[in-house]
Amino acid sequence: MIKDSQARIIDKKSWNNYYLFSLESPRIASQAHPGQFIMIRISHHPHPLLRRPLSIHSKDEKSIDIFFQVSGLGTDLLSQKKVGDILDILGPLGKGFHGGASLNGKDVVAAGGGRGIAPLYFLAKELRSHGALVKIFYGGKSLEDIPLKEKFKRENFDLYCSTDDGSFGFKGFITEYLKTELEKFTPSRIFSCGPEEMMKKIAQFAAKKNIPAEFSLESVMGCGFGVCWGCVKRIKKNGEEGWVKICEEGPVFSSEEIVWTEEEK
Amino acid sequence: MIKDSQARIIDKKSWNNYYLFSLESPRIASQAHPGQFIMIRISHHPHPLLRRPLSIHSKDEKSIDIFFQVSGLGTDLLSQKKVGDILDILGPLGKGFHGGASLNGKDVVAAGGGRGIAPLYFLAKELRSHGALVKIFYGGKSLEDIPLKEKFKRENFDLYCSTDDGSFGFKGFITEYLKTELEKFTPSRIFSCGPEEMMKKIAQFAAKKNIPAEFSLESVMGCGFGVCWGCVKRIKKNGEEGWVKICEEGPVFSSEEIVWTEEEK
């Protein structure tokens, strides 16, 4: 968990509002686990001030990829960076997804919505390397919002796509698609990342079916390394409920740990 | 004096810290006089907040050039713009240099230091088109700081260069060079733009020799079009001294009008 102030952008792809960057960082590449993230310094001026958290989307020997959607000023400025530009990043941060070896030979589901797909590619590859049979559920508003579908296909993952408007795949939310499919098979674990509403629904029917599930939570992060206490979520651990820093203890938590609250956006 | 929110950068050159941009703006090109300036919006974010003033360096039928030195955040960000990028500019602003037809057949001097050379190229070309015989005095700290010397030479201007360190031309300040040369000839007018100390000295010996002189002043500008009263300098007009908005009444003033003050930086 330290700093790379000289991470070079070595590749850049884009689809509409979505961007994929490869960043040269042998150190992070060698340490990273699926579900961990990095904090990127967007500008060296007083505005925008804070770093932005982005999941590690995949890794190579000497580089990591990030995949992000332009959601505001920070990601907009980031999207304008070019191959060759240098980024100042912290990482790998957080604890990431669990499981792995224990899932050998088992069916598992990785369900992501929109930009939430980002950490699931890294996860899916890792799970498969441990022998798990990974089914990807990938949802978006429209065909444009599932730009990684080809990538998953090329890697021969079992891919289930949905779009809200039916422009590609199942018409409707990915949660509905998943629910339908879960009548046909029962995975040993569900991993998910995406809008909170989506994850909440998945948590509900995973609980009903007694399927262990893990979720990658989002929050505005002041630091990403546990010192500002800004990123807390309601978490139950060892029977005790409290505000827990997701940058340190998460961002991934299991169904049982997360206390889904109404106030959350 | 209105706005071009869509001025495209159509050409870009650079020498170390100095940049030359061509901006597509038929309106400004058709209206501009030497010594006038534009206000450029550097960013659409809250920081840096204010536009930056830059002189019109030359003009073509449909475009104008600016020539600037990176001096801080604003000019640094501007220098990073690329050909094809769009700038939001106001102009032409201010009143510019005087004289013209009346200088037909006369010797005139245009003396610029560092980035102060910017408006003098446009001026020199205009003066020559009116039949004046223009001698350019161009000074900088070092060879690197007089990147436009080739350009003036190509246009066959009488060029006198100086560098503080003697790396090119006369060794010493451009004011000293000018003073030496003025023992050989007496121009009908001196035009100058550059650091205030330099212009003050020129004003002094121009006054001694009774040569009319005009100076382009600098000041931090809040708006550039006369509404913030931020850009004032001490100016004497019709016998009355007061704080005058240089964006509106200037930035060019004659020797007699300018009250050089100690407080100025």
Place this chain on the structure above:
Amino acid sequence: MTDLSIDLGFIKLKNPIIASSGTFGYGLEFAPFIDLNKLGGIVVKGLYFSPRPGNSPPRLVEASSGLINAVGLQGVGVKKFSEEILPQLRKYSTAIIVNVCGEKDEEYASVVDFLDKEEGISAYELNISCPNVEKNGVCPALDPETTFSVVSLVKKSSSRPVIVKLSPNVTDIAEIALSAQEAGADALSLVNTFLAIAVDVETRKPVLPKVFGGLSGPAIKPLVLRMVYQVVSRVKIPVIGIGGILSAKDALEYLIIGARAVEVGTANLIDPEATVKIIDGLTEYCQKNGIDKIESIIGTLKKPQGLD
């Protein structure tokens, strides 16, 4: 058609967007850029009774997301304003508000006295909050009693509505607001600039020759939103929000908190079309959100109720 009009009680505005004093000149300077008839109102540059020379330069220094100014209210005085500027301004169909200044209470009153004879002014905005750099930033709006004194004096002589412009440099702005209301203020405008300093570390001098200046711009917006919030729940008269408004979104934050109108300041310097763009942005927001009348969103902030 979205109805952007706003009723301040003593005056109805076409829309809640007013150009703020000192950042819009005498108004006419913006005619080449925008149709002045589109504005809710214009507050002209601060007027003392006599012409004022203003401070020596530099008068401006940029700060992080902000601007520090020490212009010192250089201006033409009431006579020249009435004779040369007002006749031209009157032609526009927008509310003309005069920002009234004074060294002493009596000067405020005499400016108002003088202008009362002139046609075409909708209201006065009493600038009791300009951080006076000569006096280390002291101004009447720092204290409830000095506020009461100047506002009640002016109200006596004024035949027109008086908006009182408050200072942010206080502990309890609601206290000052109540005092102004008690003295007869018809509305409040919040706020003038924040007292500020910048230092040049190379020369080790203050950047501004009289040390102090006033901070404006986006940097101050979160602080002013807080002050408007603190005031609207305590006073009965309308509140106008001022501070850091660059976009329609910024203006909407103020309206939702409870300001009945806003003034746009520094934004005018950066983009002379700012006011009109903000007005267009309000219409767009209303249309997108099915809002017929912008009045209906004022003060609709959903306050949390008894969260843990």
Place this chain on the structure above:
Amino acid sequence: MTDLSIDLGFIKLKNPIIASSGTFGYGLEFAPFIDLNKLGGIVVKGLYFSPRPGNSPPRLVEASSGLINAVGLQGVGVKKFSEEILPQLRKYSTAIIVNVCGEKDEEYASVVDFLDKEEGISAYELNISCPNVEKNGVCPALDPETTFSVVSLVKKSSSRPVIVKLSPNVTDIAEIALSAQEAGADALSLVNTFLAIAVDVETRKPVLPKVFGGLSGPAIKPLVLRMVYQVVSRVKIPVIGIGGILSAKDALEYLIIGARAVEVGTANLIDPEATVKIIDGLTEYCQKNGIDKIESIIGTLKKPQGLD
């Protein structure tokens, strides 16, 4: 060799750069990034007597060149701090300062009482200025009397120097400063965050669940420089400047105005190496300007004398 050391009277610091409370965790979190021994000092996260749950999220919202936070002083309490954290922190050779909080005057005193028994603390920083979002931002530092009361109570029980951290949300910060000095404060730190609000115009809710938060970061620097300027000429005890310091240049502005040390806050979140980079920048500045001892530039602002 440049001498960056600073004498605060009751303690000598290696250099004037202190990590500020709430932005540096309990200090140890930064050990992977920087050598903590290089710092002038570390102010640990605010400590109440008992552990505190903190506010519900969202706790942060970015503003223009600033950050609004409503963390609510979630923390471990004195017991856990003394048992688990302090023993590790003690190993570093830098001044450890504990930021002391309390709901009531007595809680401040009991935190100090408890910690007085522990080794390895250089001073207390009395946080009487945290805008308490439950109470609409009210805190002891808004009033000279409440300031006097809590400072004198704590001074009675404390065997260690007490730095009093003031609030910027006041009309006359020098008045509060004098009151703290009279009550026995050994130093003052200026300032805590500015009370602020942000509104989500889509949901029409305040972004922070309890409406208020505290603004920090570059946006506030010009205002805090002004406050330090107003205070240093009035008090005899040392003043520590805090607000918007990202670079050595920012720190130097404070020192030149007269702060004897500075605290670096939000910058730590953005760049965990910020403090060390600022220290290096101070050395560089001194070398470039032929300054042997940084002490010699403190309070050297060249004030203008009788300009027109």
